[in-house]
Amino acid sequence: MKFLPYILRNVMRNKLRAAFTGMSIAVSLFLVTVLYAYLNVQDEQGEKSKKFARIVVTAKQGLTFPVPIAHVDKVRAMPGVKAAVPLSWFGGKYKDEKIPFGQFATDPKQIMEVLAEYKVAAGSLEKFQSDRGGCMVGSRAAEQRGWKVGDNIVLKGDIYPVTLELTIDGIFDSDESSDQLESLWYHFAYMDELLKKERSQSAGNAGTIFVKADSPEKLDDLMREINLKFANTDRPVRAVTEQAFRQMFTEMLGNVQSYIRNVALAVVISLMLVAGNAMAMSMRERTREVAVLKAIGFTRFIVLSLVLVEAILIAVAGGAIGVLGAKTLFAMRDVVFRGIPGIAGFYVPWSTVIFGMALAAMIGLFSGIIPAWRAAQVSVVDGLRKVV
Amino acid sequence: MSESARANVVELRGVSKEYMRDKTPVPVLKDTDLDIPQGDFAAVMGPSGSGKSTLLNLVAGLDRATTGTVTVAGEELGAMSEAQLTRFRSHHLGFIFQLYNLMPVLTAFENVELPLLLTSLSRRERADHVRTALKIVGLQERHDHFPRQLSGGQEQRVAIARALVNDPVLLLADEPTGNLDSTAAHEIMDLLQQLNEDFDKTIVMVTHDPRAARRARRMLHLEKGTFVETEVDELETRR
Numbered sequence: 297m298k299f300l301p302y303i304l305r306n307v308m309r310n311k312l313r314a315a316f317t318g319m320s321i322a323v324s325l326f327l328v329t330v331l332y333a334y335l336n337v338q339d340e341q342g343e344k345s346k347k348f349a350r351i352v353v354t355a356k357q358g359l360t361f362p363v364p365i366a367h368v369d370k371v372r373a374m375p376g377v378k379a380a381v382p383l384s385w386f387g388g389k390y391k392d393e394k395i396p397f398g399q400f401a402t403d404p405k406q407i408m409e410v411l412a413e414y415k416v417a418a419g420s421l422e423k424f425q426s427d428r429g430g431c432m433v434g435s436r437a438a439e440q441r442g443w444k445v446g447d448n449i450v451l452k453g454d455i456y457p458v459t460l461e462l463t464i465d466g467i468f469d470s471d472e473s474s475d476q477l478e479s480l481w482y483h484f485a486y487m488d489e490l491l492k493k494e495r496s497q498s499a500g501n502a503g504t505i506f507v508k509a510d511s512p513e514k515l516d517d518l519m520r521e522i523n524l525k526f527a528n529t530d531r532p533v534r535a536v537t538e539q540a541f542r543q544m545f546t547e548m549l550g551n552v553q554s555y556i557r558n559v560a561l562a563v564v565i566s567l568m569l570v571a572g573n574a575m576a577m578s579m580r581e582r583t584r585e586v587a588v589l590k591a592i593g594f595t596r597f598i599v600l601s602l603v604l605v606e607a608i609l610i611a612v613a614g615g616a617i618g619v620l621g622a623k624t625l626f627a628m629r630d631v632v633f634r635g636i637p638g639i640a641g642f643y644v645p646w647s648t649v650i651f652g653m654a655l656a657a658m659i660g661l662f663s664g665i666i667p668a669w670r671a672a673q674v675s676v677v678d679g680l681r682k683v684v
Numbered sequence: 685m686s687e688s689a690r691a692n693v694v695e696l697r698g699v700s701k702e703y704m705r706d707k708t709p710v711p712v713l714k715d716t717d718l719d720i721p722q723g724d725f726a727a728v729m730g731p732s733g734s735g736k737s738t739l740l741n742l743v744a745g746l747d748r749a750t751t752g753t754v755t756v757a758g759e760e761l762g763a764m765s766e767a768q769l770t771r772f773r774s775h776h777l778g779f780i781f782q783l784y785n786l787m788p789v790l791t792a793f794e795n796v797e798l799p800l801l802l803t804s805l806s807r808r809e810r811a812d813h814v815r816t817a818l819k820i821v822g823l824q825e826r827h828d829h830f831p832r833q834l835s836g837g838q839e840q841r842v843a844i845a846r847a848l849v850n851d852p853v854l855l856l857a858d859e860p861t862g863n864l865d866s867t868a869a870h871e872i873m874d875l876l877q878q879l880n881e882d883f884d885k886t887i888v889m890v891t892h893d894p895r896a897a898r899r900a901r902r903m904l905h906l907e908k909g910t911f912v913e914t915e916v917d918e919l920e921t922r923r
Contacts, residue, residue, distance in 0.1 A: 301794065308789075590770065592779060676746045
């Protein structure tokens with residue numbers, strides 16, 4: 297600790313260089329933190345979803361294949377099932393929005409039993425249940441578009457050849473999960489009726505079935521039984537936990553985890569080179585000073601340590617700006633990213649912050665190794681001869 | 685106590701030093717013997733390439749003799765490892781350089797404190813030592829100034845305070861007035877002389893400046909790697 301003031305002075309010796317090095321680390325680690333946060337949020341949300349004791353049933357062939365709507369009632373009748381609803385992605389276009397938000401056809405009678413973590417104002421659910429053309433929207437979806445109860449919404453089908461004309465019957469919210477807060481739920485029966493009119497082959501099918509089990513302990517048995525129940529039918533299914541479903545959904549986007557890790561690795565290596573170069577330049581300018589330190593009794597180990605700690609401090613300072621900047625920015629997402637869809641459930645977990653800071657320290661350590669080693673090897677006699 | 689009765693701080697016995705230049709050995713010091721007793725103030729003079737700096741480097745443990753033994757404060761430097769030599773320097777030697785070599789990012793106080801960071805002294809004890817050293821060199825009022833805020837003479841005083849602060853047995857000065865005007869040079873030599881006379885510091889000073897050399901107790905001339913000693917008349921000539 298007694299060397300710290302000297303190290304800090306050296307960190308700030310060339311303020312512009314320190315600022316540029318620190319900021320390059322900050323910007324890059326901001327990016328890495330956000331990318332890793334995406335992975336960690338998926339994992340954390342998956343972990344959290346365990347307590348909701350839910351199973352997701354898809355067609356055995358995969359998520360893009362439908363599940364017959366008749367399966368819903370058969371699942372509901374199984375022991376250990378508390379509730380079950382279809383949840384079908386509509387993907388319709390709303391006004392000029394280019395990216396469709398979550399619009400799900402479901403069963404209004406049981407949806408809030410299955411997704412019990414969401415709450416709605418008294419009377420809204422009953423109104424929704426009795427209103428075939430009604431819908432309920434998540435609080436963030438409503439906020440982003442300025443919707444209120446009673447507003448009419450038109451969603452033009454892209455995947456399905458129908459247009460939905462809906463009235464908002466309620467706005468749901470949750471303190472426990474933000475997954476559905478940018479989504480909209482409407483009657484499966486309403487969409488199915490329109491599909492039948494259009495003689496669409498999609499009629500009578502759901503995308504997935506969300507099942508609420510009596511307890512988390514029963515999930516494994518229940519999944520096995522659901523799989524068995526439909527195993528010998530022409531429409532076999534695959535039942536997985538909600539956590540596994542999330543993982544499956546992410547994997548549909550490609551090997552995202554691998555992309556993210558490769559990008560992060562490339563960023564880290566680039567940063568080590570940038571920071572290492574800056575540190576090497578700094579140490580070259582100080583060869584004479586290092587020689588003096590060694591002349592007056594600083595051992596190689598102390599010189600090595602001083603340079604390494606300096607490199608780590610610069611990297612950690614830059615890392616703190618980037619990593620904590622990302623944490624703060626997404627903590628204030630409702631203000632900073634107001635109106636931007638897809639951000640609702642995103643945050644930077646503390647585990648990612650710790651990972652980012654450890655990465656910053658590692659970048660500092662590795663960027664400092666060669667300059668530190670060279671400084672430790674400086675010959676006092678040669679170093680003192682050096683004028684610049 | 686007469687000088688002859690005092691223990692030697694520096695003893696060189698049969699010391700030779702050769703450097704390799706294009707695979708050819710170039711002798712710099714040749715079979716040199718030297719005794720520097722406690723309390724001595726020796727000025728080493730000689731033309732460029734005569735071996736002055738090499739001598740200083742050998743005595744400081746910054747370089748190793750090709751043959752012979754270099755003993756400083758009773759320790760034979762040739763027998764020590766690099767790490768032992770480094771520790772030896774921090775405990776027993778003080779360095780004064782021509783270009784002062786202060787750390788530009790540290791204040792005068794912090795520069796003087798630097799060698800003490802290697803000791804187990806507490807913060808308060810270190811501060812006491814630093815204040816004492818700065819007082820000796822007359823710069824206690826400038827303790828919070830950075831080197832760039834000091835004149836050349838003041839910088840050299842800070843460097844002397846840094847060399848003194850751990851109370852070394854031997855001060856090694858390499859052209860301490862070489863970068864100073866005559867007034868500042870005179871003041872620095874006054875200070876070195878005071879350290880020698882009042883604090884009994886043993887000093888070995890390499891210099892090109894005959895006026896500075898005359899302030900020493902004795903002058904040692906090096907020519908082509910061999911000593912030619914010239915005694916200096918006491919006090920009258922020194923002042």
